[in-house]
Structure formats: structure tokens, C-alpha cells
Amino acid sequence: MTPSRRLLLRAAGAGALSVLPLGRGGQVVRAATPDPLARDPLAPWANAPAAAAHPDPRIRALSWAVLAPNPHNRQPWLAELPAAAPDTVVLRCDLDRRLPVTDPFDRQITIGLGAFVELCRHAAAEEGRAVTVTPFPEGEPQPRLDGRPVALLRFGPPGSATSDPLFRAAPARRSAKRPYDMARPVAPEALAALGAVVGDPVRFGGTVAPDRVARIRDIAWRSWQIEAATEAAHLESVNRMRFGRAGVAASPDGISVWGPGIEEGVAAGQITRETMLPGGPGYRVMVERYTPMLAATPAYVWLLTAGGGRGAELAAGRDWLRVNLAATAAGLSVHPLSQALQEFPEVAGPYAEMHAALAPDGAKVQMLARLGYAPAVPPTPRWPVDTRIRAV
Numbered sequence: 001m002t003p004s005r006r007l008l009l010r011a012a013g014a015g016a017l018s019v020l021p022l023g024r025g026g027q028v029v030r031a032a033t034p035d036p037l038a039r040d041p042l043a044p045w046a047n048a049p050a051a052a053a054h055p056d057p058r059i060r061a062l063s064w065a066v067l068a069p070n071p072h073n074r075q076p077w078l079a080e081l082p083a084a085a086p087d088t089v090v091l092r093c094d095l096d097r098r099l100p101v102t103d104p105f106d107r108q109i110t111i112g113l114g115a116f117v118e119l120c121r122h123a124a125a126e127e128g129r130a131v132t133v134t135p136f137p138e139g140e141p142q143p144r145l146d147g148r149p150v151a152l153l154r155f156g157p158p159g160s161a162t163s164d165p166l167f168r169a170a171p172a173r174r175s176a177k178r179p180y181d182m183a184r185p186v187a188p189e190a191l192a193a194l195g196a197v198v199g200d201p202v203r204f205g206g207t208v209a210p211d212r213v214a215r216i217r218d219i220a221w222r223s224w225q226i227e228a229a230t231e232a233a234h235l236e237s238v239n240r241m242r243f244g245r246a247g248v249a250a251s252p253d254g255i256s257v258w259g260p261g262i263e264e265g266v267a268a269g270q271i272t273r274e275t276m277l278p279g280g281p282g283y284r285v286m287v288e289r290y291t292p293m294l295a296a297t298p299a300y301v302w303l304l305t306a307g308g309g310r311g312a313e314l315a316a317g318r319d320w321l322r323v324n325l326a327a328t329a330a331g332l333s334v335h336p337l338s339q340a341l342q343e344f345p346e347v348a349g350p351y352a353e354m355h356a357a358l359a360p361d362g363a364k365v366q367m368l369a370r371l372g373y374a375p376a377v378p379p380t381p382r383w384p385v386d387t388r389i390r391a392v
Contacts, residue, residue, distance in 0.1 A: 041245075041252035041381035045171065048123075051385070056081075057129055057155055058089050063385045065120035069175055069324055070112030071338060072099060072240055073380055075253045077116045080390045089153040090392075091117065093145045097253070101236040102227065102342045106145040107313050111366060113150050114317020115324075120153060122167040122325075130161035140310035151314065166197065169328035174379060176333035179296035180372025186299040190330055191371075194301060197322040202315050204323070205358055206301040206371070215357055216300050220368070223339035223350040224290060229278070230346045238276045242381075252381035294337075299371040301334075304363040316366035333374040341365055 044066055051063035062079050070076060076097040080090040091113065098109050121131040134152040141148055186208050195204035207213060227233045240254035244266035248256045257271065265271040275282035303319060305312035327334045339347060340354040358365050 039249050039252070039384075041248045041256075042379055044382040044384055045379045047384065049171070052127075056086075057124065057127065058087075059385065059389070060127070061120045061123040061129075061131070061155075062089065062389065064123035064170060065116045066382055066385050066388055067170065067173070067379075068112065068115040068119040068321060069173070069336070070115060071103060071108040071336075072237065072255060073253050074099065074109065074112070074240070075383055075388065076109050076112060077388055078390055079388055080392050082392050087155045089120070089155075090149050091151045091153060092147065092149055094388075095145065095147070098145070099236060101232045102338070102344055104343055105143050107308075107343070107366075108338060108341075109145065110150070110310055110313035111317035111320060114314040115321040116317075117151055117153065117314065118318035118321040119170065121318075122164055122170065122321075124155055125161040126163045126167050128158045128161055128163070130156035132156070135311050135314050142310075145310075150310075166322060166325040166329065169325040173324050173328045174333070174377050175335055176374045176377045177293065177335050178333070178374040178377060179293050180298055180333060180370065180374050182296055182298055182372075184298075184373045186332065186371055186373075190332065191299070191301065193330060194323050194326050194332075194371075197326045198303065198319045201305055201312060202319040202366070203304045203363065204301070204319075205304060206299065208299045212357075213297065213300060216354070216368075217294065217297055219340050219350050219353045219357065220337050221291075221294050223342075223347055223354070224294065224337075226347050226350065227339045227342070228283075228287065230344070233342075233344060233346070234278070238273050241273060241276065243271055243273075248381050252383055256381050294370070297370045297372060301369050301371050302358050302365055303367040304359050304365055306363055308364050312364070313366065320367050327371065331373065333370075333372055333377075335370040337368050337370060341368055 044063070048063045048067060051060045054060050058081060066075065066077070074097040076094050078092045078094045080092065082088055082090060093106070093109060093113060098106055103109055117133055121133065124131045132154045136148070136150065137152050138148040188208060191206040191208065194206065198204040207216070237255060241257050242248045242251055242254050243257050244263050245258050247266070248258050262271060271282055274280060276286065277283060301323065303316050303323070305316055324334055340350045343351065354368070355365055358368070
């Protein structure tokens with residue numbers, strides 16, 4: 001592989017994006033950090049606004065796009081910057097970052113890529129540039145994603161777009177995995193406001209009705225238990241856990257297990273992958289944490305499409321990003337729940353139940369999430385933008 005096509009996936013972290021020039025052939029040039037553990041895994045959240053000084057509008061927008069929500073925080077995006085097309089980003093999936101057990105058809109990964117596309121578009125529009133999106137220009141890969149482009153993003157000139165007020169919520173967007181305030185109900189008007197940001201071919205659904213919330217909660221909880229008890233599915237999560245600050249800094253994707261009170265346990269060897277397996281103390285703590293968390297849910301929202309297909313999945317991801325931003329702007333917390341929508345055999349029963357509950361007309365449920373009010377949570381670690389760029 002020639003240097004111009006080498007994937008920039010190094011352990012060294014990036015410096016401030018405002019000082020990252022473009023080298024010959026469009027390859028991203030970045031400052032090297034000798035020690036990968038010196039990387040701040042939360043730095044991309046601060047680097048996104050700092051990227052405003054970068055000379056390439058694509059990198060300015062991509063610096064925001066890498067903050068998009070995605071399944072298991074896999075960050076499956078690869079953005080190619082063709083030297084022959086300086087107005088274009090070719091988005092591909094990093095095939096090593098899929099979830100083959102719990103997401104056997106790459107549906108959730110495609111939704112995450114759609115969220116990336118939409119946040120990129122929002123960031124470009126903020127500085128007046130339209131982004132034209134062409135989904136799957138070389139065809140929709142089935143039954144899994146492959147090396148073909150997921151989307152072509154073409155950037156327009158300054159003045160070709162106006163900013164979207166939703167983008168103002170991007171720095172504060174979070175997935176809040178916490179018990180929600182059951183004494184503070186979600187108003188039906190709040191659901192309507194979220195639904196207003198969704199458009200064809202995606203449909204929005206939501207409920208605050210206690211009986212319906214209870215039914216969805218029951219299916220979601222049973223689905224979570226099935227995933228946790230299914231060895232291959234649970235191991236897929238455990239193998240993507242990053243333990244302690246050093247582990248998160250070395251690989252700021254997957255499930256981060258770090259923070260006050262955890263570092264000591266990691267250092268003492270008390271919090272490990274082995275302890276997260278069934279029967280281990282970490283596994284018990286996980287169950288004890290999720291039981292009250294999923295119970296404390298006053299509302300649910302979901303997204304549907306008339307059918308499956310990659311185009312529908314990508315569109316659902318784009319609208320999912322918009323729902324996230326609208327919820328953040330309204331002071332609401334969102335926590336995606338994937339278990340009852342997954343397509344591995346053990347969860348087939350709850351999958352059918354959830355679709356009967358949310359889509360009796362036969363539509364495909366693409367996303368489901370808890371909705372409510374919760375204390376602020378910190379951002380999720382991210383790889384620096386330059387590690388997700390490939391120059392061609």
C-alpha cells in the first residue's frame with residue numbers, strides 16, 4: 001500500500017486541528033504524539049470547534065461528524081478525501097468495526113453512518129456550505145456492508161446553504177445511560193416537537209402513555225436480559241470494553257469503563273474482562289445498574305421506515321441525529337435501546353413483540369430509545385478526526 005493510500009489509524013493522537021495542513025496529494029499531515037496514552041480521549045469534542053481554522057472545509061465538517069452517535073461507539077466511518085475532487089468526501093465503512101453477532105446484517109452500523117453524514121451536513125451548513133448526499137453510489141451491499149462507498153458527500157460553495165438551528169445542540173449531545181426523573185414527565189408537546197424534525201421516508205413514533213410505556217419497557221428489559229445471557233452476544237460487548245483511562249486512551253472506541261472509583265479497581269485487577277462474564281462481580285454490577293435504569297423511563301421514541309434496505313437505514317440514521325439534537329435542545333435525555341431490534345436468533349421473540357407493539361402496519365422499526373430528564377453526563381470518547389481519514 002502506497003503512503004498516499006495508507007489508512008491513518010495510528011495510536012498516536014492528533015494535535016490541534018487548526019495547525020494540521022494538507023500534504024501533497026491531499027494526505028492529512030498531523031502532529032505525532034509519541035505516547036498514545038498521552039492522548040485525551042475526550043479531546044475531539046473540543047477540537048471540533050477549534051477546527052474552524054483548518055483550510056479544508058471537508059475537515060472542518062468531519063471534525064464534527066466524528067462526534068455522531070453510533071452503535072457500541074464503534075465509530076465505523078472512513079472518510080476518503082480524493083485529491084482529484086477537492087469538494088468531495090467518499091464515506092466508507094471500516095469493516096473491522098462492525099458487530100457481526102448482535103448486528104449480523106450491519107443495519108445498526110449503517111444507521112450510525114447515517115448519523116455521521118447528517119452531522120457532517122449540519123456542520124457544513126453552519127458555515128454556509130450545502131452538502132449533496134448520494135447514498136450507495138455503487139449499489140446497496142447485501143446482506144452485509146462491503147468495501148463499496150456508503151455515500152458521496154459533495155460540498156457546495158460558500159452561500160449555498162443556511163445554518164440549521166439544531167446544530168447549536170451538537171456540542172452538548174449525549175446518550176444518557178442513567179435513570180430518568182420519574183417525577184418529571186415528558187409532555188406530549190415535547191414528543192410532537194421531536195417528530196417535527198423527521199421526514200420521509202422515515203416516520204417518528206413516541207409515547208408517554210403509562211400502559212404503553214410499561215409494555216415497551218417489559219419487552220426492552222427481557223431483550224436486554226437475553227443479550228446479556230447469550231454468550232456470543234455478551235462477549236461481543238465485553239471484548240469491546242476499554243478498562244481505565246489508559247485503556248480508553250489507547251483505544252477510544254467501544255464501551256468505556258473508566259472514571260472515579262473505577263481506576264483503582266482496574267489497577268488492582270478487580271475490574272477485568274473476566275469479571276464481566278456471567279457469574280463475575282462486574283456482570284452482577286452491570287445487571288444491578290441496568291435494572292433500575294431501564295425501569296426509570298417515562299417515555300419512549302422510535303423511528304420506522306416502510307421497509308428495509310440500506311437507503312432506509314441511512315435515512316433513519318440521519319433523522320436519528322436530528323432527533324438527538326432536537327431532544328438536547330429541549331433539555332431532554334436520550335438513551336438508545338437496541339436489544340429488541342437486533343436480528344440474532346435468540347432475540348427473535350422480543351423482536352417480533354416489539355414490532356407488533358410499535359409497527360402493527362408491518363413497518364421496520366429502525367431505532368428505539370428511552371426519553372426523559374436526567375442529570376448531565378460527560379461526552380463519549382472519540383478517535384481524533386485524522387485517524388478516520390484516508391487520503392487518495
